[in-house]
Every structure is written in structure tokens, then in C-alpha cells.
Amino acid sequence: MLQSDDTLHLRLLQTTDLHMRLLSYDYFADRPAPQGGLARLAPLITEARAEAANCLLLDNGDFLQGTPMGDLFADPDVIDSTGIHPMIAAMNALGFDAATLGNHEFNYGLPTLDRALRDAAFPVVAGNITRPGGPSLPPWMILPLTATDTTGRPHTLRIGLIGLAPPQITAWDRAMLNGAIRMQGICDAARAHIPTMRAQGADLIIALAHTGIGDARDRPDLENAAVPLAAIDGIDAILCGHQHQTFPGPRFQGLDHVDTRTSTIHGKPAMMPGFWGSHLGVMDLTLRRGADGAWRIGDHTVALRTAPDAAHGTVPDDPTVQRAVSAAHSATLTHIRQPVGHTTAPLHSYFTLIADDAAVQLVAEAQRARTAELLQGRPHADLPLLSAAAPFKVGGQAGPDFYSDVPAGPLSRRNLADLYLFPNTLQAVEVTGAQLHDWLERAAGLYCQITPGRPDQTLRNPDFPAYNFDVICGLRYRIDLSQPPRFAIDGTLPDPAVHRVTDITHDGRAIRPDDRFVVATNSYRIGSSLMAPLGQLPVALDTRERIRDVLLRHIARTGTITPPRRPVWRFAAMPPGTSALFDTGPGAAAYLDGPHLPPLERLGPTPQGFMRLRLHL
Template sequence: MPQHTHAERTLVGRRGVLAGGAAAVLAAAGFRARPAWADGVDAAHPADGSHRLTVMGTTDLHGNVFNWDYFADREFGSATNPDDIGLAKVSSLVDAVREERGRGNTLLIDAGDTIQGTPLAYYYARVEPISKTRVHPMAAAMNAIGYDAAALGNHEFNYGIPLLRTFEEQLDFPLLGANALNARTGRPAFQPYVVKLVRFRGMRPVRVGILGLTNPGIAIWDKANVEGRMTFPGLVEQAKVWVPEMRRAGCDVVIVSAHSGADTSSSYGDTLPWPENASTLVAEQVPGIDAILVGHAHREIPERFVTNKETGAQVVLTEPSYWGRRLSLIELDLRWSARDGWQVVGRGSQVLNSNTVPEDPEIVALLKGDHDDVVTYVNSPIGTSKVAMSASTARYEDTAALDFVNYVQADAVKKALAGSAAADLPVLSIAAPFNKDAQIPAGQVSVRDVAGLYIYDNTLLAVRFTGARLKAYLEQSAAYFKQVSGVGPFAPDDVTNAPTPTAPNGTPDYNYDVVSGLDAPLTYDIDIAKPVGQRITGLSYAGAPVAADQEFALAVNNYRQSGGGNFPGVNTAEVLYNAQVEIRQLLIDWVTAAGEIDPTVFFSRDWQLVSNGTPVIIQP
């Protein structure tokens, strides 16, 4: 197992100009050398008397170092999803920007969600956990590339605070979180901001302040890890505290790295008083900010200007998609005067495309051993399957693949409740179609085959749930579907991912749940000709209508139970079981123990989409 010591990491060098020259590399990546905001003046010769600062940004890397799909065991990408991913690609773009702009005129920051999301990240959190001598691959890569700062993301807390602190210690740059507070003292539990000095030749250094803000939803989504230890107030509220302090400390420029989307929505509704996606609000309501690197929402925003309501100043926002697909460039023209010091006289942003560059061979060489270990792990055989199972249609029809997840969850809950006062409760389970590409092959089954069904690091709980709450829960889940007339045929996208007030860009697949029974079928129809809230019909358990006061034990993941998705009733229901067992590992362990997956044990068609009572036809 390769182990990278601190000394080894700091000796990793950066190479010079990429093959073909930096200008050619940047042009292929979509670089605009003459941004409209600069009055037609190019990067090498900004406005008279001014100097250009370039702040590069990444976000939501989610454990992606390489352009590799560990679940498919091949390079990432397909005809329908051609984007390349990973820090090794980003590193090549960073090299080109530094060569073009001058290393001393650039900074590199990140907006969070770094250490969760791939088997690579999981392996070094759970299988071979990082330690003082075993460095996280993301830390090794980001140190080698030369990041200046990173904000905390909500997924940084998924593996607990101790592992996060170990990761933090391995970084050669600060991990920022001005609104991640010590629950006892009310003071920041992480460094709130950092000041970087940028030196233009013959001029006084520019003091660039970078403020890190994370997501209030951490208090809900990772309640088990943070409750009583940390609190997460609103981004606007904490920015109003720290931006003035940064200006008083002499910052000439203030950049915010915010793990919070730009559209002012909240997946948790009014459960918290602070919005989940607040970057636009920060720009509007907090004076003194020049630019915001946006994260969390997994969107691509090349350039967006927001006017501060108090000062009228323009703040530029940019978000570089996710997984290393893009690199944001925040470009600020600065002018010096003896009276006013450094002032921002022009601003803008753009994104560069990682598809257009090769992976940085230094990053590949640095982490190839770690990557190979994970590939070996995920390809390890653990059992067999009698038939192939696919999750490709799980969004809109009952499938064996999703029933398998529900069966394993419900079976674990039933065994855990045996002998308790809740042992006689019928067990139900919820599961979401996390990964449309998940496939369980007929024959030999590996770790990656099973892990592909459950790509998040959620843990299993069980709550006491009534029939009335179950109906309300299913009604919210059914809001995932667009309202239709007629029975089709429809394409899948014609009926799924409906926009809602809390998901204006479309309800994500992970916020649609299928509910199944363990010892008897739970059956229902979803009538998508009806308005939201009136769609669940024929709800029955074991062939009898579900009564409002009927009680069940409902197997749920920690994201749902803590309020993720703002599903009604679940976060206030009595918790019957919570052993902090990861669901993905439950699936792997079940296959390992059983030796064989036989869908006849757990699969039956118990729900369907209908239009005014008639089954809907969907043709992929």
C-alpha cells in the first residue's frame, strides 16, 4: 500500500508549459482571452495602470482524482455523458493558466465536498482509513497541485469529525468554515478565512482575503456526527460578521468560497431558518465582497453578476460544475492609487473544460498505487446472481434492483428489532434510484456491482411510522413526477424530475423514494394525471387498505431521517433502530453471506404509474 509522508508530498514538483503551449491548451478548453467586461483589453495587457489577478476554483470534487468510473471499471464518460472528470485533468488546466498568467498572479481555491463520493474516497475512510502516515489521495493531489485554500462542504462530515480533522491536518493549505461553530463556545471550529499576498512587480502586495462558508444543512444531514459538537448558522449572517473584519484587517480583495448554491432554495424547506443555497443572498446582502466561488448545487455557472443592495457594487459568481468537469477562473483587474490603495476596477469569470486536456502525469504517478488498490478492492468477487438486474428504469417502474436494496434494509431492521417491544411491527423500507447506470450481472458479482446500487455513504435507521404518515410520505415522493394527461407513450424525461419550489431545476432522483414491504407486499398506484398531493391510490398492506393509525417500522437512511428532502413525519418519528451501519456495506455483506442473489426471494411488482387509473406507457 503506497503511503505518502508529508515530506514526500511537499517535494512533488510542478512541470512547466504543457505540450503545445499554454495558450493552445487554454484555447481548446474554451478560454476567453478578451472578456467583455475588460473593454476589449486582453489578459496580458489589462487596463492602463491595472494588474490582473486570476483566482482559479474547483468544487464538489467528491473524491474524483482520475477520469475513472469505479462502478463501471472503465474511463468515465459515455455518449450521453461525455464530460471527463477528476483532479488529474484539472491539474493540467491549472498548469496552463499559471503559465499563461504568471504563477505569482494566480490563486487556486475549492468550495467543498472533497472526501466523499467515490470508492476511492470510501476506501480511505472505511477500508484503509487515513492516519498520520496514510495520506488521503485527495489531500496528496491537492497539495501537489498547490491549492491556497478550500471551504468545507457538507459531505466533509459524512465520516465523522475525527476523520475530517485527520484530513485537515494532511493539507498544506487551510480548510475554511466561518459558519462551522464550536457548539460550546460559539466560535469558529475551523479557520474562517485566510489572507494571501499577491505581489505585482514593483507594487505593494495585494492582500487577498478568502472567506470559507459551508452549508447549514449539515446540522440535519449529519446530525449523528455533529449534534452537540458543532452548529452551522446561516451564510449571510456569518459573512456579515467576517467580511467587515477582513476589510478592517487590510484585505484589498475579498473572495468567498461558499458551499451553497446560487438559487436560494432549500431541500429541507423551513426545517432550518437559513437557506441551503444562499450564495446570491450573500452577494446581495453583504457589502465588501468582490467574487464568490459557488459550490454544492452541481451546476455550471460561467459568469453571473449580482448587485449588492447596499452599495450597488457588482459581485461576480461562478460555479465550475462538479467532479472536476470544469475549472472556474475569477478575473479581477486591480488598480493602485496612493489615496485609495488597491481597488477592483474590472471583474468577470469563465469556466474551462477538462475534456480538452490530458491527465497530469505527475498526479497520475503520485496516486497510481492508491488507485490500483481501490480497483482491486471493488473488483473482488463476493457472490453470484441468478439473473441480471438493472436500475435503469427504477425511476418510473418497480424493479428487482431497487427491491433488493429495500429487502436487505428491511431484513436488517427486522433482525435488529427481534426481541424488542417493536418486534411485532410490520417492516417497510424506502429506497431511491440513486444510480440509473447500476447493473447487477448474471453470474459472478463483485463489490463494485453491488456498490453501484448505493453510491452514497448513508447509514440505516428505523422509525415508528403510521399509515397516515406513510400516505403523506408517498405523496411527497410522487411530486417527483410531472403531471400528464393521457397514458402516453411518454419518454422517461417527460414524466420524471418535476420542478418544484424547493427544486426549481427539477427534483433529483435521490429525492424520489419507493416503499416496499418485507413480509407482505405494500401496494399502491401513483396517478400522475392528478395534482401533487392527490396521487397515491389503493395504498394497501398484505392486501388490505392501510389504516391511518396502523403502525409500521420503516427502514430509512440517515439522510431522510435527519430531514434530507424535507419528507413529512420521518424526522419527528420515534427512532427504533440506529446502529450507524452503512447501507452500502450491508448490501455487500448480505451478498457475501448469502453467496447468491435470487430475485424471486424479494421481487414483486407492487406499484405502478397510472393516469386516471390506467397504467402509463413509458418508452425509454
């Protein structure tokens, strides 16, 4: 019998951006690690479920890529040899109710994705991804849940789940996808599907949105679209991700239509529980059914429960996850320990944002050498060949241990994974001198503007990802921090007269705007927002060779390498008394006497565990 005062409580548990973090083990360093990803979240999931009568466990995407285990199991034959993908095995064991896809699910191509999902015991929805001529995942589903209200009466609650992902997937993984999927704008897809979901009887619609919180203005190519998505009528709550941030959290204070105090966007409950299993999102919804029979959200609370730290071995890995992935863990250890060569000098990323860096240059040199081989006999072979590479592990929100640190001596596969994290493929583009200048200007947006003569200013813009700091080897140039960035982070050009990258030369000659070059780079960079201001660049080389494999062959060819550290860039000199604060990993202490470094002064640790240095400019 319908009663207008029916009330029930529904709990939504969310994981996001797990990136193949399963156990408390760092495969890049080949040692146990404090943070254990899903193995650390599992006890929190069990506890949170026990507290609530009605509960769903949902994942928000980017679960299949991110560690050497993910790379190893990118081969469908390897999955078949163990019977099931380790992440899917763990998610099945923990009883996930549904999931959506993130952009990194496509890094290895569709055969890997299809093989991994074949064994999923939970549905996967993808509302703005279609595969013309092939099997597509359902855009949405209605999940019936037998829920008890506050008096103990059962009800069948029909929960609509729609999955949404960044439309840039087809650009970022163009080489791997080769036109096999089509992307629709996040909000366009939601507006198309929501009315049908309601018509099919959804009592509540939850957006599993692998997208971040950003611009309030909608457009079809918007990557972080949670704000306009929340404005769409019919969506009741949004589970966000992709940005590797926490919501509620201070990062999003002051954004239009975003309330960090109530954890709402456009007044609707929303959450984003970090990355790598750092947090479990817990959203509690109080649903009330009116006289018309419709369930509506009354009150809500959102909490992010922090995963316990396994430091000093005081917190064991969850046995459910351990059992599910033990064979995959052993196979991964065998794989990463395979020798590939030797290095005569250490390779690390502690100073890559303030000085020429051997690790970045090694990647760039491997890209350049392979591109030169492949361009032989082609029209672009006669153009000057440059190579662009960027650092990946440089601390930031991932913490003070998130740095590459490969000692001199033997090199194994894990070291190569440490130096190049992602399964990007080798590409090359043709650019003019003017476009090359703007490419460098975009990369130099990493830095804040520095006032000449002032001490201890902030050096790094925390909103600019370090993986967009391309260093273009084969050039010489300076970065003048007294000037503002030429481009805003979104690629807009506030003042066309501004330049902070100066004195760009190639082979000792200043480049001219109409000069032509080929630049070896990676598949992600060509489709990234960093390149948008440069316009459409002619593709000189399009391969499916992964950069890490290119690097492996480059090292194996010589056996013992001497890492390059050629002069490429430096900061322009500023008046005496000008300094900036630079935070790096504490492991940098072993390399502070390097002759290639600018003047540095050690100040001590930060509250977050970084080592703070004063950089004299």
C-alpha cells in the same frame, strides 16, 4: 508611493464537488473512463496559471467522498498505511492555495476528516462550522499575495477567504457527528465575520461558499444561499458549488438578482464550475486602487473551461496527479475486486423511475432484514416494518453512462458501491399512515403532471433529484400522473386537497391515517428536506452501520441471491393516446423485453446520448 491609478489583474481558479474523482477510471465499472476529474483539470490549471501574473487556485468543498477510493480511505489507518490521503496528495501536488469544506466531507465522521486534513499543505476555512470542546478550523483567513500591477510594480494584496457550507450537515450526518459540531446559518456567519475581516485589513473578500443559487430570501436553514449571501455588504465575489451545476448557465436564468449574462449575483462576480472536475472556473478581476488606498473590483470576466475528454485514449492523465495517487489507485483496485457473492439476475437502474426495480428492492430488503434483527425485544418490534430506498445512478445531469448495470454472475465490492453510492447509515423511524402517505407524495414529486389523452409529454421534472424518489417496499400503491404534485419541490403545500398517490395498501388492507408503521431508511433521508413536511418523526433505530455494509452482509449470508422484484407501485392507467417521453441510458436496450415493464416504444438517441423511449400510460 500611493497612486490613485494603480491597477492590477487577479485570476481566481476554482474547483468544486470533485467527489474523489482523481483519475480517468470508473471504479464502479472497473474500467477506464472518459472523464478523469482532477487529472483532466490539471493541464487546464497549468495553462490558466501561465496566462496570469497573479493567480490563486481554490477548492470549494466536497472533495473527500464520492468513489470507492474515498470509501477505502475513510479509514484513518488506511491513510496512515500510505502516508497521506490521495485527494490531499493530489491537491498538494497541484499547489492549491486554500479550500473550504462541503457537506460530504463529514460523511465518514470527524476522525477521518481530521486525519485527511492533517497533511494538507494549504489552509482550509470553515466560517459557519464550530466544534465545541474540540479543535475548529479557522472561519476565515487573510492570504497575503504579492501581486504585480499593470506597470510591473509589486503590491501586497491581502485577500480574505471565508468558508461556508450548508447548515443541514448536522442533520444529514447526525449519526456520524453525534452533536460534535455546530452549524450557523450561511448568511448569519458571513455577517458576523466580514466586519472583522475588513478590520484586520482584507483588501478583497472572497466567499468560498459550498452552497447553490436559489431563493433570494434569507433564513438560517437556507441550503442554497448564494443570492442572499451576495447581498451582504463587504463580500466582493462568490465561488459557489453544491448543486452540481454550472454558473453562468441557463439553469439559473430568470432568478431574482441573478444575471447569467454577466455572471453576477446582486451585481457581484460569481461562478460555479460543475462537478467531478467537469470544468475549471476562471474568474478574472480587474482591481483598481483609489486615492483612499482601497482596492475595488472594476471589470470582471468569468469563464468555465471544460475538461478534455479521454475517450479513445487520446488524452493521458496528468502525470503529476498520477504520481500522487498511484499507490492509492492500486489499493483501490485490489479492494473493489474482492468477491462478495453471486446474483442469478442482472441488477440495473435503467427503468427504476417507471417500474418496480430489483436493485432498489434488494437494498430495501437488506435494510428491512437488518432492522428487524435490531428491533427484536424493543418497543417498536410489534409494528409493521417497511423499508424505503431510492435510486442514485439514473442519468440526469451526470450523463447517459450514469446508470448501475450489474450483470448476472459474480458480485464484488465494486458492484455494491455501484448500487449504493453514499456512506449513509441505517436508521428507522415511526410514522403514521397519514405521514406515510405524504412521504410517498413527496417522492412522487419527481414527475410532471400529465394531461390525459395527449402524446409525448415530459415525464420527469429535471429539478427534482432522483435520489429523493423513495420507493417504500412492503406497500402497494399507484401514482396518478393526471394530478399535480401534492407538494412543491421546496415542501410547501399549494393545495391540501390534491393527492396523486392512491390505493395504498399493506397486506391487502387500505392504510388508515392513524395506522402506525416503522420504516427502515438511511441517515441522510431522516435529515433531508424531503421529510420536512412530515414533521418530527420518532426514531425507532439509530445505528452507525453503513447501508453498503448491511447490503454486503445480506448478500454474503446466502452467497447466491435471486434479486427480488415484488409488486410495489405502478402508474394509474390513463386514456388511450396518453404517453410521456422517458430518457434512459443506451445500455437499457439489452433489457427492453423485460416482462415487468410498462408499454414502451423506442424512439432513438437524444443529442445528449440518452435513449429516448415513449411510455404509454
